[in-house]
Amino acid sequence: MRRPRPRPRTLAILGVCLALLAALAVGLNAYRWKGSVTVLANWTGPDEKQFRAKVIDPFEKKYRIHVIYQGSSAESQVLAADVETGTPLDVAILPGPGELAGYASRGQLKSLDDLVGAKDFSSTWMPKVAGPGPNRTPHTYWVPVKAGLKSMVWHPATLSSDQLKAVAATPSAWCLGMASGATSGWPGTDWVEDILLQQAGWKVYSQWATGNLSWSDQRVRRAWTTWGALVGAGTPRISGALTTEFDKASAGVAKHPATCRLEHQASFVRSAWQEMRGTYSPSAEIIPNAGQNARSWEISGDLAAMLRDTSQARRLIRYLASPAVQRSWNTEESGFSANKAVLRDAHSGDQTAGSIASTLSDRTAKLCWDASDAMPSAMREAFSQAALSFLATGGDPKEQLTALEAVRSKQPKTGLTSVCGRG
Missing domain, CATH: 3.40.190.10 (Periplasmic binding protein-like II)
Incomplete structure (x- = not known):
């Protein structure tokens, strides 16, 4: 028995559907994640929500790199356990330089010398500290993402x-x-x-x-x-x-x-x-x-360091240090940046905040x-x-x-x- 031939209208509809499916496939391929980066910090609750909205979501949208974020009030213990088992996260954001300097001295942090311009931050915020080995060569190992x-x-x-x-x-x-x-x-x-x-x-x-x-x-x-x-x-x-x-x-x-x-x-x-x-x-x-x-x-600050040198981690470090990103989320509520340019103009409408920002960038003040x-x-x-x-x-x-x-x-x-x- 002969099968009926498709009508021209049916063929046209089929063609449109195939074209839409092809376009969808191209679109899905275009927005496919280009890798991922794992991040550990102590921000939970409202702080995590702000970090996601102001930093993580725009980063993912711009670079199509998936951020796997872990917030923990016990981040020191979490990080130490991960490093000890040889499975550290890519980027850790810790309050203060003490623990990070220890990791740097043991060769467990990656140098940021070629990633972040030191001209944007004073050496107080981004010092060169001793690295591993007999020579103890100093490098930059962290960048401030928030200051107080x-x-x-x-x-x-x-x-x-x-x-x-x-x-x-x-x-x-x-x-x-x-x-x-x-x-x-x-x-x-x-x-x-x-x-x-x-x-x-x-x-x-x-x-x-x-x-x-x-x-x-x-x-x-x-x-x-x-x-x-x-x-x-x-x-x-x-x-x-x-x-x-x-x-x-x-x-x-x-x-x-x-x-x-x-x-x-x-x-x-x-x-x-x-x-x-x-x-x-x-x-x-x-x-x-x-x-x-x-x-x-x-002074206090949250400092981002890189434990695994991947292209995604390097991209995130550069992003966190950029004036645009620091300005976008450090002007919320009581947040401050350590970036010189941001401190100069981010809080001009608030006298108290402006005074704090001025002190944080004051070359005549001693900051400890x-x-x-x-x-x-x-x-x-x-x-x-x-x-x-x-x-x-x-x-x-x-x-x-x-x-x-x-x-x-x-x-x-x-x-x-x-x-x-x-x-």
Whole structure:
């Protein structure tokens, strides 16, 4: 039996369908991923959401490189385990240079010398540190993707300078929150670090932060006792501070100013204090017995390093360092960039933010990395626990300092020779 011949209309429809399928195949091929890159950072929740929206999604769209992101509050442990098993992620973003310098000294980071222009960042943010081997050749191993300013005391804008000093002498005036999950205690280490910096100066501070000064040194001990006297260590009010989340310490200041009026905290609380009509003063103006280094500042930052040298990882490092990308997401809420060009113009519409950005890029100011972030992870964790213990008990910090000195004696050198520099 003869089969019926297709009608011309049927052939036309079939032709259109085949053409659409071919076009779809071409389109799918054109947007196929060009590889992937794995990234580890400590951003979760709203921070991760912002990072994905402002950085990851545009990167994937532009380069068609799939970003496999892992956010963890225990990223130090995750990274250490991955490196030990020989399966590190491609890119890790860690807070501070301490752990990264250790990985660099063991040959576990890839040099970024040919990837990122040093002219965009000061050497404080992107130093050359010792690499592996007998020659210990220095290289650039990380790039800052986010920056913060510390050594700040937030307070109601209505307080005059004299009133501020008077209020600061009352322990109950300080807003305190030490809780931060697995990293609880770091607001206390920030206090001790900053007091040492302002009292003893940046040279002593840098020596201590790099593991070259005993925890039993009298200048270190004075910093602890100064902190204890300021905030009332060992008094009944401290029990509440130990369980208060660090980002909730100042909650209710506007409605109940009698509870606390001052907060020693970094630039990330800017938005909250501005909503309460607050401002900040340099901590050097408030810390007792501050020395001549009254304009020294602690800084913090999230630093991206490359553990596996792939074309996708190199592309992401360049992308993270670019002024356009840093400007796009570091102007959100309380974020800041360490890029010179971004700092010059990103916060021109906000006086408080502009002042912070100006300090971060000030060539006349001495900027020093958060000391605990420059220490090996074991030293940092012991420091945080000691701060909690001392805050709870008060009195003489001899017991805590003796224990910390024992930890220091067992730590390898990270390769950092200094933690202070210019903006």
